[in-house]
Amino acid sequence: MKIYTRTGDSGETGLFGGQRVPKDDLRVHAYGTTDECNAAVGVARASGLDAGLDALLSEVQNQLFVVGADLATPGEHALVPRVSEAEIAFLEASIDQLEAELAPLRQFILPGGTSAAAHVHLARTICRRAERWVVSLIQHEDEDVNPQILIYLNRLSDFFFVAARAANARAAKPDVPWASPRTASS
Template sequence: MAKIYTKTGDQGKTGLIGGSRVSKGELRIEAYGTVDELNSWIGLLRDVSEQENRRAVLKSIQDKLFTLGAELANETALADQPIQDLEESDIDVLENLMDQMNLHLKDLRHFVLPGGHVHVSYAHLARTVCRRAERCAIRLHDEAGINFMIIKYLNRLSDFLFVLSRQIAAEQGVEEVKWKG
């Protein structure tokens, strides 16, 4: 059986797709590490969902995030090179899912605080990590010129996770926690 540990990262360096070794503190590593963290939160959301359709949607999102993370780890990719399996239609899917959920939700007339049910909170945690991943991707784009589709997908995914949090609250029969400022 192959060992999972290689000891090559013991000095604070890691390898990129393309072969170079860089500091684990570099922005590119932070960006794909944050996408990996997001993928874990999406996995938790999938695990607690009892709806098979939602589980399938979240699994599809996880697949896209893995592809996106690989692209961020690829130092040889050109900024305008299309990402395999990430297209404008993937953004359309998220928008259509949000539109479908919004048909059954009350109009939003207030700011919403995370909470009200543990599954709602999981969705908000995923949303906030997604926003952090988006900020990392924007900084990396500014520094290294990554494909802008990554940023667009993360932006729309965070919107999707917010609407999903509202949908979960409605399904659980809990009132959204309103910000009273």
């Protein structure tokens, strides 16, 4: 199988099932940004997370492939896995588990701390962008989108926030507090 096919040279790409769409189609933006998020998770995993967080993020990477496949496949197709309540439940359980080991958040924090935590925060912001693309896709009246995807991405960004805090806590590195201009000059 060759990596190049030449089928996208005219600015179109194929969805699963054969439909051709422009490469700037809302659906392509949505699954492309999901793929970008997955790559950011890979960078975070390569940045020195402990084994527990690495295992959680490994599962998230696999789930993000399901999100991408779901988004790249309009309509019904028996061979394509779909995002379900099970993936959302996994994220919620993971958030609850991680929050139980963290001190309560009493102020806004900036993305940072350890390199791994900063990369997880980056994945969070990319996830939020993917979520915005999915909202646009859903609002497009001709588009069929699994409603579980939007819930999943919303919960995933929360998971990333908590996972970034956990990465800092497990490395004994404090979160970076936001110093608002008012409190900084006082």
